[in-house]
Amino acid sequence: MSTATNTTARVQKLRALMQSPEYNVTAFVVPSEDAHQSEYVAECDERRGYISGFTGSAGLAIVSLESAALFTDGRYFLQASQQLDSNWTLMKSGLPEVPTWQEYLVKNLPAGSRIGIDPLVFTATDAKKLDTDLAKVGSSLVPTANLIDLIWEDRPARPTSKLMTLSTKTTGRTHMEKIQQLRKDLEKKGVAGFVVSGLDEIAWLFNMRGSDVHCNPVFFSYAIVTADYCNLYLQEKSVSSEAREHLGAEVAIKPYESVFDDLRAMSSSLKSNNQKMLLGTRTNLAMAVALGKENTVEARSPVTDAKAIKNETELEGMRQCHLRDSAALINYFAWLEEQLANGVDLDEADGAERLQQFRAEQAGFVGLSFDTISSTGPNGAIIHYKPEKPTAARINADLVYLCDSGGQYIDGTTDVTRTLHFKTPNAHEKRCFTRVLQGHIAVDTAVFPDGTSGYLLDILARRALWSDGLDYRHGTGHGVGSFLNVHEGPHGCGTRIAYNDIPLVPGMTLTNEPGYYEDGKFGIRIENVMLVRKVEALHNFGSRGYYGFEHVTLVPIQLKMIERSLMTHLEIEWINAYHAKCLEKVTPFLAKDSPGLKWLQREAASI
Structure with a gap:
């Protein structure tokens, strides 16, 4: 179980700085992101975690002179409630009567407040809208230095990992081919150039990788691409x-640091030539200010869109790395089952470490794609749980075990969740598991016309759960990078209305991960990575073209957890076909007569 961090001294120091004549702000906003709007950040940029004690990947802290509030989504309600101390109020985003953090600043703070922000970690888009809303009550945004950095004792240094270069054997296209395509896109948009600030976008565009952010093969950088030149800003x-x-x-x-000088230098020439630079909607405010807001236009990054649609080389890499990764996971489950049966005492962190060792044996393995969620019983209900010694629980064979894990391979990225019971699940656990499985199958087998978004498909994953009055507080699917970030946009499958803006098209990757969680008891999730592909439907109404999915994760779904009386004939056919494919495709990657092979053969039996 997670424990709370005593943040009293940190919050007091921050408030003292806020009240100093140099800053004089009523509140200071601390988002999770870094200057590149990364979801996962380097240790030196974990400012929200430092001030609040909450270590989840998503959330935002607001410290005023009188209060401190932490906003996070349903994935982290339980974790945050355990990690926040008495200085903090947990704001459960998305629940009725809970304001957004923007509404909180406008309505919960005194009129005329000065709201301090670091323009490096705030997007220009967010700042513009928020400033407008605050003005209605006489409040204002005040760009400042990052006050967390000023009070953070022993702040870790910024990492400078050596860059790795990739060949077209894994990327399918050279970096200059990608840059030329980007230039064509910019010409169509009528802009002078594009400032690339997303770390995964730069890694993809230049066919390079790094290790500056834990589990994310990226490196600190910016890029400016125009018709005439291409600058890449790197740490020396x-x-x-x-x-x-x-x-x-x-x-x-x-x-790396000179990008802002170059942007300021461009400002006057852009204005005199009546030209605009394109900024992605997730570009930080400091860059927009350096260029001059009047010299910019904002739109979703064209690099993000291009990166999301994998070419044939990348798609085949995803297929191949998932075969090896599936073998590693099968070996782990067989090993874990045997250890527990023999009474070996293992905790959740031991399990995560052993799984990483199995992955490390696979060809092309580079590292984990995120910290392994190895969770037993009640910890499975903490959706993004991270086991750490000495607090990790002992893996209890009498309880449901949830394992969400993934690897970074030279030819792709994996993300897979399986939920197992090493003894006998009870009727309620089986029913919940089966409802989750039915939602998983419904998404996997979906056929849909061109123009359909993941927002529209999300209901398929929840229908069976809803029939029992059950649900889950996270998205149903996210894009996955090609040896890149495990969470990749702009598309996804979930209830976020923004997902309705991005149709699913062939070449995209998407996870399929419905779940169900009971606080204090167990968690269930079943997750595969899928590729969007064209399908030949019986008809082609409207001549639109129809799409479906190809699953590339091939790890058996535990048979003892299924309540077969709830399953339809077609759902049982799907299970049998899926397990037959697991046997066919993964057997060559398992040693003859090995525990892993025997486990696969047993768990992939036809029902």
Whole structure:
């Protein structure tokens, strides 16, 4: 179980700084993101975690002179309630009567408040809207230095990992081919150039990887691409001779910090030539200010859109790495079952460590794609649980075990969840599991016309659960990078209305992960990675074209957890076909007569 961090001294120091004449702010806003709007950040950028003690990946803290509030979504309600101390109020975003953090600033703070923000970690889009809303009550945004950095003792140094270069054997296209395509997109939009600030976008665009952010193969960088030149801004210690040779003469390497000077230098020429630079909607406010807001237009990043649609080389890499990854997971489940049967005492962290070892045996393994969620019983209900010694619970064979894990391979990224019971599940656990499975199958087998979004498909995952009055507080699916971030947009499957703006198209990756969680008892989730593909339907109404999914995760779904009386004939056919494919595709990756192979053969039996 997670424990609360005593934040009293930290909050007091922050409030003292807020009240100082130099800053004089009523409140200070601390988002989770870094200057690149990354979902997962380096230790030196974990400011919200430092001030609040809450370590989840999503959330925002607001510290005023009188109160402190932490906003997070349904994935983290339980974890946050355990990690926040008495200085903090947990705001459960999305629940009735709970304001958004923007509404909180406008309605819960005194009129005329000065709201301090660090423009490096705030998007220009968010700042513009919030400033307008605050003005209605006489309040205002005040750009400042990052006050958390000023009070953070022993703040970790910014990492400078050496850059890794990728060949077209795994990327399918050279970086100059991608840049030329980007230039064509910019020409169509009528803009002078594009400022690339997302770390995964830059890694993809330049066919390079790093390790500056835990489990995310990215490196600190910015890029400016125009019709005439391409600048890549890197930390000097990260640049190797191999990287320079890879980038070639067409890409100018410049110091990471100098991007803001270059943007300021561009401002006057843009204005005199009546030109605009494109900024992605997730670009930080400091960059917009440096360029001059009047010299910019905002839109979703064209690099994000291009990256989301994998080419044939990337798709085949995803298929192949998932076969090896499935073998590692099967070996782990067989090993864990045997250890528990023999009475070996293991905690959740032991399990996570052993699973990583099985993955490390696979060809092309680089590292984990996120911290393994190895959770037993009540901890399974903490949706993004991370087991750590000494607080990790002993894996109890009498309780439901949930394992959500993934790997980074040179040819792709994996993300898979399985829920198991090593003895005998009770009737309620089986029924809940089966309702989750039915939702999983409904999404997997969906056929839909061109133009359909993941927002529209989400109900398929919840229908069976809803029939029993059950649900879950997270999305049903997210994109997955190609040896990149495990969470990748802009598309997804869930109740966020923004997902309705991005139709699913062939080449996209999408997880399929419905679940169900009972606080204090258990968690259930079944997750596969799928590829969006064209399908030949019986008809083609409207000549639109129809799409479906290809699942590339091939790990058996535990048979003893299924309540077969709830399953339809077609659902049982799906299970049998899926398990037959697991046997066919993964057997060659398992040693003959190994515990893993025997486990696969047993768990993939026809029902």
